[in-house]
Amino acid sequence: MTGIWKSVWIMVAAAALTAACSERTSQITLMIGGAPAELDYWESTIREFSQASGIDVNLMRQPTDTDQRRQSLIIPLKAGQKDPDVFLMDIIWIGQFAASRWLEPLDGYVDRDHFDLTSFFPGMVDFADKYEGQTVALPVYVDAGLIYYRTDLLREYGFAGPPETWSELVDMAARVQAGERRANPGFWGFVWQGAQYEGLICDFLEFALSNGGALVDHAGNPTFDRPENTRALQFMIDLIATYKISPPNTYTEMKEEEVRTAFEAGNALFERNWPYAWGLHQGASSPVRDKVGISLIPRGEGGGHVAALGGWHIAVSSSSDDKRSSWELVKFIVSPEVQLGFALNLGWNPARQDIYDSPELVKMAPHLVTLKQVFMTASARPNVPYYSMLSRVLQAQVNAALSGITPPGAALTRAQSEAVKVVETYRQ
């Protein structure tokens, strides 16, 4: 009997002691996901921060998958837990996270430290990181859709440069594909993201906007069934079914990595992807090394060059128990030095304009400088708290049209009526 009680007391005492200890030391938790190499780089960045500031940071690792990263954030934030103190968000989550009051307003800290918000891309903080007039996040890196092309093949088939319009892209892709197929039956003219997932919305946004369409009106209400959008969707179907320059598995398997590996293996002329693919295409073991060019998304009828805006933003949790230290960490992560490090080591495109002029970057990653133009004109997806619900509805219908289950007009009409229901249900 006494033995049992003794052990119980020891356990209670030990628990109390551990609680007391964790209370005393100032430690903040940063939640980060990504590829192993990225996480390793984060580790070293955090170590630098801790050494300089004396603030202890615990790195909580998340999965690589974007949806799983969101889920592993929603649960502690909804429960109001103290950890994580600081975390990264995909640009499309900010609306929901801010409306849920999970993000600590940063304006007080920004003013106190005279932190300069104008060094970020113009409009980006205003558009993505503000909620009800308050700054609730800051951009860590930006993404925008672009076209990769094979410089050697375009030259070989007598084309002077990358396509300016979608119809030029179709012509070039058809000609090169016909020629290359003789030696490589698995060669395709144009690969892009068509599987049923968030990436499909980015591609659809670009096809639609470059053809004069739009996903929302000025008030932010969905306008999925505009005739220009239907035309753009028909064009996407034609790429697969009529021109046959995009593979049939576009709408089943093609996500970023599938598209990247197809292009990198030398099996495609054009690729729509994000800037991250550049570093990999130019890697030491890449078969297409030094044969790759970057270009803007082509223009369609009645539209200009567009690019879907992506990227990750950093924020402090409103439930954090050490917001002061958390802000120091945020400030460090978005500082020019760390941003330059991300750009040089991970190929992430800085959200700060001032870095693009740095001689080091111009020397090491000249393509980033060309990309600056793309980021300046990138188009964002609707910034509403119920964005992911709208996106799910649209993903299913656009994918149904691509796979031939539903005609494009009917698919977008259906998406629109479901989107209206989503707005009615989830509007604040």
Next chain:
Amino acid sequence: MGRTADTRGNRDGLVAGGFMLPLVLTILAFVVLPVLGTLWTSFFRDVTYLPRKLMWFSNYGRLLGDAAFWQSARFTALFVAVSVPLELVLGTTFALILNERLRYRNALRAMVLIPWAVPTIVAARTWELIYNYSYGLANYLGGLTHVTPGPVNWLGSPASAFGALVVADAWKTTPFVAIILLAGLQTIPETIYEQARVDGTRFDQRFFKITLPILKPVLVVALVFRSIDAVRILDLIYVLTDGGPGGSTTSLSLYGYRFFNEGDFGYGSAVAVVVFILAFVLSIVYLRAGGFTRASR
């Protein structure tokens, strides 16, 4: 000393109750409470950024008018109706074969179990590689043997994606049915069959008149487990099609999961409750049909 039998009985009951207490508490904590919690959440508008509000059955009312919900309900029903009978037939066949005196019988039995031992996510990734359009095994073999005219986009149409899912699910879970039935087969004394053979019966007569009736309780157990698993299927679909093409292979669980991921916990819980009720009702129907309620002597 000197205690009556009655107080002894009470004492035994208390002791038995004491032994069962941990089990009862565990079930309460990890089964009953979460189920009740989910039911309770389903009565709320519980969206991360909206004020939490008790709405009683409004989430269920919304389900009724939700075309995507009905599409996933139809898909799930069809999936259960096709995959479970297929797995039972295949499983019974395998069990009968493995029950014969074959050479390497133990090695064969172990081999049949392998798909069941592989985690579903791993199995699903493997099938993804088999079905892959550009470098998948299925299209490679199709090209070698000229069975298919060209590469087939196996997951590209609702019908073929459905078939691909059923095949992968059958591969994964048939061993489970086979092993359960094999255990049942081994309880049947060989003498019954010898007697029947002496009476000049055919194989099919022995199967339908002897084997199947004796196997029935075991068969019902396999049926219950397989049906419950099929009703709430998620992982295989999550990896292979993620609900595509065009949402045509979205199961109820995957549909509900999406809402949890998006932050609408009330509606997601309502879908989860529907899945739970379906599985529960199905189990009760089977157990009744299998005569389990009477058999509990």
